[in-house]
Amino acid sequence: MELFNGGQISLSNIPVLTQQGFRARILDRCHEDARLVNLFGHLGTSGQVRLSAILGLDEEAGLEILSTFISSEAAQYESLTKDLLQAHLFEREIAEQWAIQPLGHPWLKPLRYHCNYRSATDIWKNIANKTIPGEYPFYAVGGEEVHEVGVGPVHAGIIEPGHFRFQCHGEEILHLEIQLGYQHKGIEPLMQGQDLKRSVLLSESIAGDTAIGHSTAFCEVVESLSGCIISPKAQAIRAIALELERLANHIGDLGALGMDAGFLPTSAYFGRMRGDYLNLLLALTGNRFGKGLCRPGGVLFDIDANMAGEFCLKLKKYKEEFQDVSDLLFSRPSVLARFEGVGVITPEDAQKIGLVGLAGRASQLECDVRINYSSGMWQFHHVPISLGATGDVYARALVRRQEILRSLEFLLKVLPSLPAGEIFTPAGPMKPDTLAVSLVEGWRGEIMHVGISDAQGGFARYKIKDPSFHNWFGLAYAMRGQEISDFPLCNKSFNLSYSGHDL
Amino acid sequence: MLKILKTRFKQGCRTILFPKAKAPDLPQRYRGRPIIAGQNGSIDLGKIFFNPDSDIVYSNDYSMATSKREDLVLSQEREMALARALNERMLKIFGRSLKLRQVSAGGCNACELDLNVLNTPVFDLSRFGIQFVASPRHADGIVVTGPVSRNMREALLKTYEAIPEPKLVIALGGCAISGGIFSDSPQASHGLDTIIPVDLFIPGCPPHPLTTLDGLLRLLGRISS
Amino acid sequence: MALLLISLSILIISSLLILLFCRSKEISACVFLWSLVAACGFGLWSALSVLCQKAMSLPLTGVDFRVHGTIPLGEFYIGIDALSAFFLLLFFILSLAAGIYGYGYLRDYTGQRNTGVHFALYHLLIIVITLVLVAKNAVLFLVAWEIMTFVSYFLITFYNESESVRKAGYLYLISTHVGVFCLLVMFLIMGAQAGSMNFDQMTATQFPLALAALLFMLAFVGFGIKAGFIPFHIWLPHAHPAAPTHISALLSGVVVKLGIYGLMRVMAIVKDFPLWCGVLLLIMAAISGVGGVLYALGQHEIKKLLAYHSIENIGIITLGLGIGMIGHAYHQETVAFIGYAGALLHTFNHAVFKGLLFLSAGSVIHCTHTGDMDHMGGLFKLLPWTGHLFLIGSLSICGLPLFNGFISEWLVYRALLEGVFHLDVFGIIFSSLAIVALALVGGLAALCFTKAFGVIFLGSNKSSEGHQGKEGRLSNIDIKEGDLMLRGPMILLAAICLWGGLFPANMVYFAFQGTQAITGLQIPFVLKEAVINPLLSATRVLSFGGVIFSVLALVRDFLVLHYPVRLTETWSCGYVKLSHRMQYTASSFARPILKIFRSALVFRVEGKISKEYFPAWTSLKSSVKDVSESLLFRPLFYVIKKFSRKLKWIQSGHTQTYILYVFLFLVILLVWKLI
Structure with a gap:
């Protein structure tokens, strides 16, 4: 069944296939041109678990949705992962959330350490009572000569918690396994109340650095379900905020990359320049991360002509500064020597893993929601796609630089010609028993929210997918055969969200 | 080399003079300490989300950190009691050099990011002798977010245990103070002070870097009200 | 001399007694211990009396003892000169320490072997080695040398129930016999030239340079195999781990050094060699030094690692010898003197610290029942004595100040620097290259012992996953420090290491005495001014620094005495379940360096990085292949084996055929006589 970004479909219209048919359809489509964008479970009316898969057809800007029922007694199905790597984390998530066994899954381990949502017996016994990390069955390379390096959950820097387990011989990494789940707060169940006012705040806290991206996705789901069409001005302001968020994070990452390559001047300058963009967000929304801007029905803060002019002036200055400093970074041989050839992901691997966002683009994947599934402002202003060639740290840095310049161009084009009109149209009640999807290109990549409404006007199931969910495996895979000292650099080049993964 | 020097020259000095001079003005839309006048009932700074679509009216004032949990509850009758300096013995130990370990315990990463900002040249935290260190073994206290x-x-708890005595605990952000937006979740706790004793509460979602800096400096007796 | 004879007689009588009482373990061990102490005491006394009494003006003297016509073609003629005395000194110290240790080590041995026989053989080894060192007749020397080889073979193969031990024993026996063949030829040539098999007459003879070169080559191969020069070293890394610990210590400390003694003795006899002999020695020394330490880095087994370090140190000693020979060839007496003295002193020092290291490694193996370093770890807390003593040995072998290794390496450096200043362009090139090699060896040795000490003693134990307590601490209580019989000898050796490093004057003086015996020249007067005084003041400054450091440490300890000590577990990034695998292994530590030198070494890692998304179980193993063993000797042995198989028909096994051979031989003799 065809669906588009921001579209909705009544639950009864979603095709239900047999388990074999479901599996075969997904595999067939994904081995052609489609991509597994989401795979999740929700409770069907009869108490059975309904698995729904959303496939993305990047070329046609279309989404295909299909589903199957899993009986609650057998609670098992044949794993997709052994034939489709992209399903790997989705199936682990389903196994944990719904206590459904994906038969033949090659890497079936806990993901976030919580009880399942349907009060059945957990696949991992007593998972909720265990102290999470000690029980994780890490992959180990045999032999006494191999040593392991375990890092985290409390890291050396001010970053989020996660445990990294390296299998090393000398400085060489034989295998890296990343175990997350420390940040798990149970956001998805919390979203499933009736209080939308509270839910929008939660969506802003899925990943603090992507507050605009996630809250935009949430608002689009609600708007889609309630049939609310927001004004062009509100769309423009959301897009501006999204690009400001992208700019701030990309610039911060370039600084951090310089730092990890051992080149401090640019890291200090970029660190400060990141603050400039956050301060623009602060001026616009009253919060440095843009919390409080997006609400179902539009935005809460307007940009008047004065503010737009002021922003333009500042952005022009910032652009000049950025070019100065980024030229300095990208012209240092010592920096380039650290960037090049480190943490390479080939386009084939990237496609199989299902990388999204800038990590995917650095490996030549043409994936950008703003272009492939354009909605809102992006239908009127096209941003060219920024691709890297080499799939290494250098490519990921270069894609960032390119995107920064293109975002600045976009802002300087949109700000002086903001559409007129209201910024907020109150959204009505949501259509019951309907599923809505929205895709947003956050600064890390493709964010997808799926909301299924219940009869009472709330959400029966709310599914959040941060781009990090696709990309964490890419980071782990990129480290094989690298020196362990390259890990911080490589990690920074992906800069994935722990919170967005753990929810 | 010349290019580095040239860029350095162009960048100039960007460090704010705070606390010697007034901090730069925050934008008018910034949501700082709520204005209690005209409100009925009390406002718990540790529990609000500083969102614009609530009934609360916000001021532009960034100083909000307190030494006690109950000081975060604003009401008509009580003046805001900002954080007090540590006692003399603690000041003697930590006054000129305070090493902190940060523990990110389930938040959304916004607090962590704005804590990192304190290390940028704009705020330059190390000029106050405050530094974030890699290991709790080297630390005098922890900053907990989430x-x-x-x-x-x-x-x-392991990190807290690993810090040598005497130690400070700082709860940063609404989530750490009360569980914040996640307080309804069975996965979250209801405030850091229910787990370990806390010496400084810095509210906000996330706290503006100035709020954090102000709180830290008040704790060290560098700013007095 | 009389003292030495007393010592020898004690040994002979007691070894007979031990054999007599060998059914009773207690008595034989008791006799062994006391006779050992007495014999070594007398031996040391005799060596010291020669080294101390003889003034610097009397080279090559000593009191001789000869019994005419006791051996066919030779006589029983022994005497102690300063060179012999110097080697006797180190030999008796080490055999005393190793013997006492062996007594303690084998006391609770419950296997099949008779320890009494082992002890008697140990005494016999001391006797023959003493004879090798004091023999003044080539035939006596060779006979003693042969017996020594056999006796040490039996000592090495104490644990002969194991296949690898037997193989190592054969390898030792065969390779040293190849050496003996060269020595036999060498001494025959010398004897023919001098008209006597006595060393005195040989010394008095002038050898033509070409003949000297031939003699040098024969000595180089013959003694080089014993000393373990690369590429003749292949027996060494196999024999050391196979032998019981105290025998390894003696092997590495003394038996290997006899190769050096032999070379020095030949130098004392022949004196004038062509220049290229010295250069060859220098090159081989550099190869042995660098190669030895690199191979050591790649080892996983502690005794094998120490064995390769013996090769490295033989390299350092030979660097001194080489520069000495070059100096001698250039008639630069100071260069020659310092070089030889450095070599001699390092011989002594190496015997002491390597003995110490072997004994402490033995204690570790005794406790952990494994020699694989990657199974150890965390022993410093459990074996504090062994740990500290091993640390002293490690610091000494790395040539760090305050320890004896520093003094001798300093002398070798000094000789090479003198070479740079006093020789012509050719000499300068080789001296400076040798300095580079020595510096490389020093750095790599420090790295290697960082690895060995760190992996064995620091961290947590890697072999006891099952026994691990909650906090990753070792809970198996069967690892206990050895008693005084094991600890005492190590403490003695460690004390000598420190004494030699802090108060080097005596040992340097003794080394110069020995050098006089080698060169037959007076000690140049400038040496005291130019070498000994700066050395002494340097050590004084360093020791003063050491004292200040220790005082500061004590003051600090005193100041924090009243503060409570809080014991908590190691910071593990907040992770709950630590694993013993989360620490550097020996192999991992060495890999970056081995990777750099992988073109010179055959460094192999089995177990590739899996590019599978979900890899199946794999394991990894790395090894360093000994180039000369696998690329030189194995193919050689293979060819020999093939060739000899072709001659197999001669040995048919029929008595008739053999009678035919005898008959044919008689016919040939008859015909030869008739013609």
């Missing part, structure tokens, strides 16, 4: 998720609880 609602202390169930999965992070043990790691947090």
